[in-house]
Amino acid sequence: GSSGSALGLAAESFLARRNSSFHMRSFAHVPIQTDMGVRKLEKTYEGIIKLLEYVRLNYEGARKIVKKYDKATGENRTAEFLPTLELEDFYTDPRPEKLKQRIFALCSRDTLLLLQKQERLAQDVRSSDSDPFKAVKKFRLLCCLIAPLVLFLVHTGLAPRSQRCLAMVVLVISMWVTESIPYFATALLVPPLAVLLKLYPDTVHPELPLSAQSTASLVLNSMVDRVSILLLGGFALSAAFSRCQLELWMASRLQRLLGDRPYAFLLSVMMLGLFLSSWIGNTTAPVLVVSVLLPVIHDFPAGNRYAKALLLGVAFACNLGGMMTPISSPQNAISLGYMNHSKQTAISFGQWLLISVPFCAVGVIICWAMLITFLNPSDVKHIPVIVYQGTFSWLHVVVLVSSVMTVGGWATLNFTQDTFGDLGIIALMLMGLMFGTGILTQVDFNSFPWNLIFLLGGGHVLGEAIYMSGLLTEILNVLVPHFPVNSPWWLTIDLCVCIFGMSTFVSHTVSAIVFMPIIVKLAGATGSPMVPTMCCTLAISGAMALPFSSFPNVNSLMVEDDYKQPYLSVTDYLHVGLPCSVVMLLLIASLGFGLTTLIV
Numbered sequence: 173g174s175s176g177s178a179l180g181l182a183a184e185s186f187l188a189r190r191n192s193s194f195h196m197r198s199f200a201h202v203p204i205q206t207d208m209g210v211r212k213l214e215k216t217y218e219g220i221i222k223l224l225e226y227v228r229l230n231y232e233g234a235r236k237i238v239k240k241y242d243k244a245t246g247e248n249r250t251a252e253f254l255p256t257l258e259l260e261d262f263y264t265d266p267r268p269e270k271l272k273q274r275i276f277a278l279c280s281r282d283t284l285l286l287l288q289k290q291e292r293l294a295q296d297v298r299s300s301d302s303d304p305f306k307a308v309k310k311f312r313l314l315c316c317l318i319a320p321l322v323l324f325l326v327h328t329g330l331a332p333r334s335q336r337c338l339a340m341v342v343l344v345i346s347m348w349v350t351e352s353i354p355y356f357a358t359a360l361l362v363p364p365l366a367v368l369l370k371l372y373p374d375t376v377h378p379e380l381p382l383s384a385q386s387t388a389s390l391v392l393n394s395m396v397d398r399v400s401i402l403l404l405g406g407f408a409l410s411a412a413f414s415r416c417q418l419e420l421w422m423a424s425r426l427q428r429l430l431g432d433r434p435y436a437f438l439l440s441v442m443m444l445g446l447f448l449s450s451w452i453g454n455t456t457a458p459v460l461v462v463s464v465l466l467p468v469i470h471d472f473p474a475g476n477r478y479a480k481a482l483l484l485g486v487a488f489a490c491n492l493g494g495m496m497t498p499i500s501s502p503q504n505a506i507s508l509g510y511m512n513h514s515k516q517t518a519i520s521f522g523q524w525l526l527i528s529v530p531f532c533a534v535g536v537i538i539c540w541a542m543l544i545t546f547l548n549p550s551d552v553k554h555i556p557v558i559v560y561q562g563t564f565s566w567l568h569v570v571v572l573v574s575s576v577m578t579v580g581g582w583a584t585l586n587f588t589q590d591t592f593g594d595l596g597i598i599a600l601m602l603m604g605l606m607f608g609t610g611i612l613t614q615v616d617f618n619s620f621p622w623n624l625i626f627l628l629g630g631g632h633v634l635g636e637a638i639y640m641s642g643l644l645t646e647i648l649n650v651l652v653p654h655f656p657v658n659s660p661w662w663l664t665i666d667l668c669v670c671i672f673g674m675s676t677f678v679s680h681t682v683s684a685i686v687f688m689p690i691i692v693k694l695a696g697a698t699g700s701p702m703v704p705t706m707c708c709t710l711a712i713s714g715a716m717a718l719p720f721s722s723f724p725n726v727n728s729l730m731v732e733d734d735y736k737q738p739y740l741s742v743t744d745y746l747h748v749g750l751p752c753s754v755v756m757l758l759l760i761a762s763l764g765f766g767l768t769t770l771i772v
Contacts, residue, residue, distance in 0.1 A: 220268055220271055223268050224268050224269070227262055227263060227268065230262060230263075231257065231258075231263055232467070234257055235250070235253075235254065235257065236470075236471065238250050238253045239471060239556070307353060307354055307357070308352065308353055309350065309351065309352045309353070312350040312351070312352035313347070313350075313352040313353065315346075315350070315352075316343060316346040316347050316350060316352050317343070319339075319342050319343075319346065320339040320340070320342050320343040321339075323335060323338055323339035323342060324336070324339050330643070330646055331642055331646070333370070333371060333373070333381070333641045333642060334641050334642045334643040334646050336369045336370070336371060336641070337369070337371050337637055337638060337641035337642075337643040338643055339369075340362075340365050340366070340369060340371070340634075340637070341634065341638060341643070343365075344358055344361070344362060344365075344630075344634060345682070345686055348679075348682045348685075349682065354623070355623070355627050355681070355682075356623035356624070356626045356627045356630070358630070359626055359627045359628075359629065359630020359631065360626055360630060361630075362391075362630040362631075362633045362634050362637070363388075363391040363392060363394075363395060363630070363633050366387065366391050366633055366637045367384055367387045367388050367391060370382070370384075370387070371387075371637045371640060371641040372386075372387045372390060372637070372640045372641070373640065373641075373642075390636075391633045391636070391637075394629065394632045394633050394636055395626070395629035395630070395632070395633065396625065396629055397509065397629075397632065398594055398595065398596040399498070399505050399506075399508055399509045399512075399596075399628065399632075400505075400625050400628055400629060401596035401599055401600060402498060402499055402505070402595045402596050402599050403499055403502075403505050403624070403625065403628065404599060404603065404620065404625070405499065405578065405595075405596075405598070405599025405600070405602050405603060406451070406452070406453055406499030406500070406599075407453070407620045407621065408599075408602055408603045408606050408607075408612065409451050409452055409499075409575055409578070409602070410451075410452030410453055410456045411606075411612050411616045411619070411620075412571045412574075412575070412606055412611060412612060413448070413451070413452050413460075413571070413575075414452075414456070414460065415567075415571075415611065415612065415616075416567055416568050416571050417560070418568065418571070418572075419444070419448055419457075419460045419461060419464055420464050420558070420560050421560050421564070421568075422444055423441070423444065423461070423464045423465070423558050423560075424558045424560035426440045426441065426444065426558075427468075427555050427556075427557060427558040430555070431554060431555040431557070432553075432554055432555075434478060434549070434552045434553065434554070434555060435544060435549075437555050438478075438481055438482060438485055438540060438543070438544075438549070439536075439537070439540045441461065441465065441482060441485060441486060441489075442485045442486065442488070442489035442536050442539070442540055443489070443536060444461060444489075445457055445458065445461045445485075445486045445489035445490045445493060445724075446489045446490070446492055446493040446496065446532055446533075446536050447493070448460065448461065448490075448493070449489070449490045449492075449493020449494060449496060449500050449501075449724075450493055450496035450497050450500050451497070451499075451500070451575065451579065453499065453500055453501065454490045454491065454493045454494035454500055454501045454713075454722075454723065454724055455501070455502070455621070455624075455723050457490050457493060457724075458486055458487065458490040458723070458724040458727040458728065459727055461486050461490070462483070462486055462727060462728065462731060464558065465482055465483075465486070465558075466731070467556070467558070468482075468555060468556050468558060469482060469483070469731065469739070470733065471556045472552065476551055476552065477547050477548060477549040477550075477551050478549035478550075478551055478552035479739050480547060480549070480739055480740060480744055481543045481544070481547050481549035483728040483731055483739055483740055484543060484547075484728060484740065484744065484745070484748055484749070485539070485540065485543055486724070486728060487716065487722075487724040487725045487727065487728040488536075488539045488543075488716055488724075488749070488752060489536050489539065490724035491713055491714070491716045491722050491724050491725070492532045492535045492536055492539070492713065492714075492756075493532065494680070494713040494722070494724075495528050495531070495532055495709070495710050495713045495714070496525075496528045496529065496532055497521070497524060497525065497528070497582075498521060498524060498595075501680065501713060502624055502627065502628060502680075502681045502684070503680045503681050503683065503684035503709075503712045503713060504684075504709065504713075505628055506628060506631050506632075506681065506684040506685055506688060507684050507688050507705075507709040507712070509628070509631075509632050509635075510635055510688040510689055510692050511688075511692060511705055511706075511709075513635075513692070519702065519706065519772065520585060520586050521582040521583050521585055521595060522582075522583040522584060522585070522586060523771055523772055525583055526767070526771045527706060527764070527767045527768055527771055527772075528710070530763075530767060531710065531759070531760075531763055531764050531767060534759065534763060535714075535756060535759060538752075538755055538759065539752050542748060542751055542752055542755065543748060546747055546748045546751065547747075547748065567611065570609070570611065571611065574602060574605055574606070575602075578598060578599070578601075578602045581598040582595055582598055585598070627681065631681075631684070631685040634685060635685070635688070635689040638689055639689065644689060644690070644693055647690060648690070648693050648694065648697075651690070651694065652694065652697060655667075655694060657694065657697040657698050658698070659698075660695075660698045660699065660700045660703050660704055661761075661765060663694070663695070663698055663704050664703060664704040664707045664708070664760075664761065664765055665761055667691055667694070667695075667704055667707075667708050667711075668707060668708055668711040668757060668760055668761065669757070670687075671683060671687050671691075671708050671711050671712055671715075672711055672714065672715050672753065672757055674686070674687065675711070675712050675713075675714075675715035675721065676715040676717050676718055676721050676753070677718070677721075679720075679721075679722070680712050680713055680715070680721070680722050683712050684709075684712050687708070687712075688708075688709075691704065691705055691708045692705055695708075700769065702768065702772040703765060703768045703769055703772070706764075706768045706772070707760050707761075707764050707765055707768060710760050710764050711756075711757065711760055714753060714756035714757065714760065715753055716745075716749045716752055716753055716756075717745065717746060717749040717750040717752075717753045718742065718745055718746070718749065719740070719742055719745050721749075725745065725749070728740060729745075
């Protein structure tokens with residue numbers, strides 16, 4: 173009560189300032205450090221949120237105490253206790269929520285988020301001990317520079333332009349692998365290096381370098397292309413799903429249906445992760461699904477095998493979800509860009525779905541069976557309730573209908589190409605609807621992972637530079653005699669084994685950037701170039717043996733119990749992830765190869 177009164181007085185004080193101040197009519201443009209009224213509003217908002225969180229914490233604490241008591245005594249007091257708990261004053265008091273709504277009347281949530289961002293930026297600027305090179309791993313960067321310098325000084329037998337390109341490729345890949353600077357920052361260096369090293373030949377006289385102006389025009393046009401626009405459409409879908417909390421609504425429905433069947437609930441959660449990864453990306457879906465499952469997981473005792481199975485199941489399902497569509501993972505977007513450069517390996521959105529949907533569905537079921545076999549998660553008999561307090565509104569209907577129409581447009585582009593022209597146009601239509609209606613806002617737009625867009629663009633430029641400089645031709649002249657290009661199946665096996673090994677120890681995104689241009693060209697030497705190319709694209713996302721093999725794996729590894737101890741260890745991943753990776757390789761060589769051969 174006293175906290176609510178204090179917050180109410182703060183709100184009233186700010187309201188008085190707002191009514192008497194001309195400058196507060198648009199405080200999105202008012203510097204926080206010069207206007208104390210905006211600071212008071214921000215602190216009031218934060219106080220309300222903390223108060224509401226404290227109420228929820230007390231409710232959860234009381235519920236867990238009774239639940240632990242039931243576990244220890246074998247009684248069932250929870251069912252009769254919860255209705256009584258929900259009638260307590262601290263839980264039913266409407267004042268905090270009403271005060272929150274009053275703050276919303278003064279300023280939108282998006283403006284408050286913008287103000288918080290400005291405050292953080294101001295604090296960074298005022299920080300006197302900030303290191304201008306804090307993002308640089310200096311020793312790693314120095315090590316990365318050694319090999320490129322040697323390649324510049326020592327003649328390798330390659331053509332001068334190819335050797336300069338090789339030096340750039342070694343530098344960029346080593347910086348990506350060692351993370352000496354952030355991934356996207358390395359990608360931003362690729363276009364300048366391509367221009368400065370004169371890697372593009374003149375179109376009329378190939379022995380001469382293309383002019384710097386023409387080269388710059390080509391590389392800058394490659395930084396953002398149709399695949400980048402398609403990926404932005406995927407980001408918009410992800411933001412819309414998050415705004416509606418559709419993942420929480422789906423999980424609560426699954427718990428109601430399958431709460432007494434833990435194995436079936438585990439499979440349904442994995443299918444949910446697969447579905448969400450398909451449309452909102454396998455970098456967003458695992459975060460959402462794990463956040464929904466956290467209250468359930470925290471109800472289980474330490475060392476619980478079912479909690480491990482849930483976390484590993486979400487990670488493995490989201491890895492497979494990264495195969496599902498061209499927008500479901502960065503590696504898919506990168507692979508699609510390289511594949512569409514060649515008419516032999518071009519693939520439509522609909523063809524991709526026809527291959528990936530049955531393959532990934534079978535893959536999830538196999539991973540589920542292996543989790544049950546290797547972990548034996550039989551120590552849970554009932555799944556705790558997943559609370560969803562929202563209502564299914566017109567907002568949910570609009571988001572679902574527009575999402576289904578967008579995906580349908582992508583999948584049927586072969587029949588509507590004369591109308592829409594490209595996948596990117598449909599993606600822009602979705603974005604126009606979401607932002608134009610206010611379902612998404614400028615804050616959502618600014619929150620898109622733009623670093624990923626530029627990482628993708630840098631990868632495109634790197635692939636083009638490898639091709640235009642002649643380095644790719646020289647690499648193929650060395651590799652082709654050692655690969656069975658006369659047999660698409662054996663070539664697929666060999667390439668998938670190589671890319672599985674690379675993707676296990678290096679991120680899936682870097683593996684796609686490094687390997688896909690070579691794979692596309694090698695596959696072009698066979699009679700069925702699309703088959704090994706698509707199978708290798710699936711293989712990149714199939715490596716899941718180590719925690720750092722993929723983002724979904726890392727996300728599950730970071731989950732901790734009430735004592736700040738992680739639920740999973742490296743041993744858990746090796747125990748289940750390594751067999752799953754081997755089985756995925758065999759599945760790609762059989763089902764994946766067969767589906768791709770049949771459909772394309």
